[in-house]
Amino acid sequence: MDDDRTVSVHEPTIETALPGPETKRLVEADDDVISPSSPRAYPLAIERAAGVTVTDVDGNTFWDFASGIAVTNVGHNHERVVEAAKDQLDTLVHPAFCDYYSPEPVRLAERLVDLAPGDSPKRLFFGNSGTEAVEAGIKLARHHTGRHRFIAFDGAFHGRTMGSLSLTASKTKYKRGFGPLVPGVDHVPYPDPSRAESPEAALETTFDALEDLLRTRVPADEVAGIVVEPIQGEGGYVVPPEGFHQRLREFADEHGMVLIADEIQTGFGRTGEWFAMDHWNVEPDITLMGKGIANGLPMSAMVARSDVMTWGSGTHASTFHGNPVAAAAANAVIDVIEEDGLLENARTVGTHLREILADLGADVDEISDVRGRGLMIGVEFTDPETGEALGELADEIMHAAWKRGLMVLPCGQSTIRFAPPLTITLEQASTAVELFADAVADAVVTTEQ
Incomplete structure (x- = not known):
């Protein structure tokens, strides 16, 4: 297995308030010259990336579990x-x-x-x-x-x-x-x-x-x-x-x-x-x-x-x-x-990721479904009594995860998608779910207030 598989395995580190000062300046400049038609999930200004890790212009590091919308399948800036x-x-x-x-x-x-x-x-x-x-x-x-x-x-x-x-x-x-x-x-x-x-x-x-x-x-x-x-x-x-x-x-x-x-x-x-x-x-x-x-x-x-x-x-x-x-x-x-055997890795780590997300779902009433194949996994949030989509909660969870250094994106009416690089390890998947679980817990409390 090439060393690229283990590039940037350090956990996310958030050094500033989010968004940081340099990010705020870049967002303001972007607003002046870039078409408003492009949606932005949250104010994250990426300066560099390697493997699963991206670093913003303020020096904060995040794990990209969206892979640039399922693009960087072999990890950001793969050496080869x-x-x-x-x-x-x-x-x-x-x-x-x-x-x-x-x-x-x-x-x-x-x-x-x-x-x-x-x-x-x-x-x-x-x-x-x-x-x-x-x-x-x-x-x-x-x-x-x-x-x-x-x-x-x-x-x-x-x-x-x-x-x-x-x-x-x-x-x-x-x-x-x-x-x-x-x-x-x-x-x-x-x-x-x-x-x-x-x-x-x-x-x-x-x-x-x-x-x-x-x-x-x-x-x-x-x-x-x-x-x-x-x-x-x-x-x-x-x-x-x-x-x-x-x-x-x-x-x-x-x-x-x-x-x-x-x-x-x-x-x-x-x-x-x-x-x-x-x-x-x-x-x-x-x-x-x-x-x-x-x-x-x-x-x-x-x-x-x-x-x-x-x-x-x-x-x-x-x-x-x-x-x-x-x-x-x-x-x-x-x-x-x-x-690098990434098809097998996607199957193995994907199965593990679905299982631990399902375990989380057993403890969170608002998680109604965990589904997917390989490293294409959706976690859906609905009202446990009515079955109504909880879009506001999903959005709050996405932002809470970002503030913990985990990048995920929404899909459907109230689903969070996990689409990390195919290079991630079992340990990284487990750590990501720990960060996600904290985000879910905080978001549930916030939306109930």
């Missing part, structure tokens, strides 16, 4: 990833991959089509963000099928550009003021076992809605594709019941629809497999990749079966796609995950 990017910077930065050829992105593409779920021959298109991968998937599905409509799921998050935003259904604020959106997108319930009498009931609700949609409102032969997160991300880290993805694959095949798996948050070992669809042995027609692909450098990919990628030259491209610096970093990420 940084070295690979630096070496490529010395050689070539921009080959104009849309017009010419370059070895590093081709080598990466060969590896990604092999790692993508399923055994069919595949090809890929590189993008610069997850949203770009979604947009590419939308275009390819339309082009390949000759159809224009899409089916997505309630609670979904696929991005904020116009096409991807039309698929998104997690928060109304994303859509307010931007209509009309792309027409022809319909949503059905995502099967959430915590919202149903049983996993089977959750499945039937979803597939009854799909059948009703095609029976009453949407001609099946107009639907180009179904877009699904294997495990919902912003919707609440929702793990669907067993059998869901197999039935969805059958449904898509029955109606000639392209099945598009948005693995942007679930990919690159996050759930203990290379991609979450591997848990169910289901091969999508299109797999969307991003976030952890290059450990923080801007890159994404849309991988499709070769018999689906039927568009021709010039139909889709991007000036910066296939950037060799990002590709070099991505190749290093794959090496680190493979050589």
Whole structure:
């Protein structure tokens, strides 16, 4: 195991009041020049990072158990990833991959089509963000099928550009003021076992809605594709019941629809497999990749079966796609995950983390569910009597955790997500839950006052 695995294992240290004075100055400067459209969870101004630890401009250190929204899967500033990017910077930065050829992105593409779920021959298109991968998937599905409509799921998050935003259904604020959106997108319930009498009931609700949609409102032969997160991300880290993805694959095949798996948050070992669809042995027609692909450098990919990628030259491209610096970093990420056994570590530490969070839940009435796969774990907070989502409490917990040096983020209506680097140890997971438990205890008291 490389030493990077144990980089920055010291516990968080808070030296100033939060936010500190330098952070306050930076926040004020940011407010003057940066678009207010970017949300900020709390006033944290990061100066440097290594492994799971980030240091703010005031010298306070925190453990990043959000991994930059599931991006730094091999830990911040991993030595081998940084070295690979630096070496490529010395050689070539921009080959104009849309017009010419370059070895590093081709080598990466060969590896990604092999790692993508399923055994069919595949090809890929590189993008610069997850949203770009979604947009590419939308275009390819339309082009390949000759159809224009899409089916997505309630609670979904696929991005904020116009096409991807039309698929998104997690928060109304994303859509307010931007209509009309792309027409022809319909949503059905995502099967959430915590919202149903049983996993089977959750499945039937979803597939009854799909059948009703095609029976009453949407001609099946107009639907180009179904877009699904294997495990919902912003919707609440929702793990669907067993059998869901197999039935969805059958449904898509029955109606000639392209099945598009948005693995942007679930990919690159996050759930203990290379991609979450591997848990169910289901091969999508299109797999969307991003976030952890290059450990923080801007890159994404849309991988499709070769018999689906039927568009021709010039139909889709991007000036910066296939950037060799990002590709070099991505190749290093794959090496680190493979050589350091991070899939197994995600499974082992993830199981431990879920178990100790569940133990915490047994003592805290407001914790209604702990769920996830690998190191993609959600802790949901609801009123123990009414079942109502406790969004204010979840927000208070997030801030209380930050003040103790633990960075976590919300999802769903009242869920806290744990998505630490795949490199964390059992001991770090245990310490993080101790910090989280203190935050929960304080937040429960605060919100009850």
